[in-house]
Amino acid sequence: MPVHVGQSAEAAVRVERLTRTYGTGPQAVTALAGVDVTFHAGTFTAVMGPSGSGKSTLLQTAAGLDRATSGRVWVGGTELTGLSETRLTKLRRDRIGFVFQAFNLVAALTVEDNIVLPSRLSGGRPDHAWLHHVIERVGLRERLHHRPSALSGGQQQRVAIARALATRPDVIFCDEPTGALDTETAADVLTLLRAAVDEHRQTVVMVTHDPVAASYADRVLVLADGRIVRDLPQPGADRIAEQLASLGRRRAEVAA
Numbered sequence: 001m002p003v004h005v006g007q008s009a010e011a012a013v014r015v016e017r018l019t020r021t022y023g024t025g026p027q028a029v030t031a032l033a034g035v036d037v038t039f040h041a042g043t044f045t046a047v048m049g050p051s052g053s054g055k056s057t058l059l060q061t062a063a064g065l066d067r068a069t070s071g072r073v074w075v076g077g078t079e080l081t082g083l084s085e086t087r088l089t090k091l092r093r094d095r096i097g098f099v100f101q102a103f104n105l106v107a108a109l110t111v112e113d114n115i116v117l118p119s120r121l122s123g124g125r126p127d128h129a130w131l132h133h134v135i136e137r138v139g140l141r142e143r144l145h146h147r148p149s150a151l152s153g154g155q156q157q158r159v160a161i162a163r164a165l166a167t168r169p170d171v172i173f174c175d176e177p178t179g180a181l182d183t184e185t186a187a188d189v190l191t192l193l194r195a196a197v198d199e200h201r202q203t204v205v206m207v208t209h210d211p212v213a214a215s216y217a218d219r220v221l222v223l224a225d226g227r228i229v230r231d232l233p234q235p236g237a238d239r240i241a242e243q244l245a246s247l248g249r250r251r252a253e254v255a256a
């Protein structure tokens, strides 16, 4: 199959006919209603959509934090379906990084220990040259011996990004990474994620409600009712906002 210039054929993550239902019987909620998508290596994708449309569920199932009800998930060449918990945990530690809105740092550990924690848990030797690069890149050299509580929100999120980058994961999943940050600090964090893609060919998949944050991505997926309803290559913030508004109008018409 021909590969277009600038388009990688390598799938970092792929999901096929993915469904996730919470609960059973009349109370059952369908969070994902059959999603097919490939996230190519070295690309940055934003996942958007109304509240409850399934964004976090897609992220969690694609990252192996949650099991799909049906369908298949691959991270690189490894299929997650059917993997034991032990192998799934190892795959997450070795190949995947996570960044969450609430930072999720360990309060009792210093910045440095937070950053190296996943490498220690993987049992591998930390790559000191790489860690040095990551710490410089996120601008935390002066803060390594502080505890997270002594840092601003933006600095804490930079620690979380350094921690996600430390093991050199193939894929970084981010759930509202800028949700708790002011505009300027959010821009710093998004620039770091963009650099992970451009400089190190990592793959970023980021859930966000913010069209400006999404405009840092190469591609914007819009979910509604557990399905992908838009797949937009490199839209600007205005086009993203327009698409979300038109989707909102259509849903209001259907509901009326």
Ligand SMILES: Nc1ncnc2c1ncn2[C@@H]1O[C@H](COP(=O)(O)OP(=O)(O)OP(=O)(O)O)[C@@H](O)[C@H]1O
Pocket: 022, 023, 029, 030, 031, 049, 050, 051, 052, 053, 054, 055, 056, 057, 058
């Ligand atoms: N653990 C759970 N138990 C039951 N229902 C759940 C659970 N997690 C999510 N849901 C439901 O699944 C649907 C999708 O939730 P999800 O969190 O993926 O949406 P989202 O698009 O990320 O929403 P938001 O933008 O508000 O974070 C929602 O209806 C939600 O209430």
